[in-house]
Amino acid sequence: MLARVRTFIVCVLIAAFLSGCATTGGMEEYNDPFEKYNRAVFKFNDGFDKVLLKPVARGYRKIIPSPVRRSVGNFFRNLLEPTTIVNDILQGKFEQAVTDSLRLLYNTSFGLLGIFDVATAIGIERHQEDFGQTFAVWGFKPGPYLMLPFLGPTNVRDGIGLLPYYFVTDPRLYNSDSTINLVLISIDVVDSRAQLLTGSKLLELQLDPYAFLRETYSQRRIDLIFDGDPPLEDFQ
Numbered sequence: 233m234l235a236r237v238r239t240f241i242v243c244v245l246i247a248a249f250l251s252g253c254a255t256t257g258g259m260e261e262y263n264d265p266f267e268k269y270n271r272a273v274f275k276f277n278d279g280f281d282k283v284l285l286k287p288v289a290r291g292y293r294k295i296i297p298s299p300v301r302r303s304v305g306n307f308f309r310n311l312l313e314p315t316t317i318v319n320d321i322l323q324g325k326f327e328q329a330v331t332d333s334l335r336l337l338y339n340t341s342f343g344l345l346g347i348f349d350v351a352t353a354i355g356i357e358r359h360q361e362d363f364g365q366t367f368a369v370w371g372f373k374p375g376p377y378l379m380l381p382f383l384g385p386t387n388v389r390d391g392i393g394l395l396p397y398y399f400v401t402d403p404r405l406y407n408s409d410s411t412i413n414l415v416l417i418s419i420d421v422v423d424s425r426a427q428l429l430t431g432s433k434l435l436e437l438q439l440d441p442y443a444f445l446r447e448t449y450s451q452r453r454i455d456l457i458f459d460g461d462p463p464l465e466d467f468q
Contacts, residue, residue: 263376263387264446270379274442277384281425286432289425303347305427308420309358310339310346315401319361323369332359360456363397364390368457377446385449 264270293301313336320329335351335358343350352358367389368374375388386394398405404416438444454462 263374265376266378270377270446271442273379273381274445276381277379278441280382285421285425286429288422289429292422293426293429301423301426304419304423306339306343306349307346308423309349310336310343311403312360313339314403315363315397316359316361318401319363319366320359322366323361325361328359331356362390362456363393363395364453365393365457367393368453374453377450379442385445387450387453390453 296304313332317329317332317336320326320332335356338351338354338356339346339349342348364386372389374390377385377387378391379385380391383394404420405413407413407416435441435444
């Protein structure tokens with residue numbers, strides 16, 4: 233656990249350094265100096281998705297009944313709650329941290345490890361907080377837009393935020409059995425892709441899917457950082 237904490241501290245220092253060095257020319261959807269590389273990675277990810285991930289997700293959706301898929305999604309969303317709670321605290325959202333902790337408690341216990349979302353049923357709203365959002369709240373700039381192999385769109389700040397998630401707060405990796413970890417991650421990836429099958433059709437209709445995804449990602453991150461109420465002025 234100490235090693236995981238050290239990893240988080242290193243990530244904060246790297247984010248601070250890179251944010252200080254990065255320059256942006258306005259809103260982050262236009263900060264794409266690595267576009268040639270990013271488009272190549274996007275093409276690779278798209279090919280991997282079409283050849284393997286999408287067919288598997290379609291088969292999963294066809295074979296697995298909807299109530300079971302819903303329970304699988306609930307289970308993995310419940311695993312994200314510790315990350316949300318940690319970032320609630322780091323962002324000073326202490327009241328939200330309490331309600332998110334109650335949500336985790338209710339769904340883990342009464343909801344049978346999160347299989348059933350009893351917290352939402354009794355009116356406890358789900359929040360989504362991550363380390364990229366926390367770094368933004370702390371004042372770190374997003375840096376250039378990046379397309380990562382397999383992981384998809386991000387930016388320097390959010391990409392660094394993935395490190396403390398995977399190495400500190402991701403419950404899927406706390407088991408010492410690497411086989412169990414791999415199975416959990418694989419199921420999570422397939423289930424998540426199955427949930428996006430309908431939405432991915434919109435991407436396929438775009439004249440420039442890469443640019444559409446870049447701008448959609450950037451706007452979504454702005455919305456999350458400001459809890460759905462972004463300022464009218466350019467916050468960069």
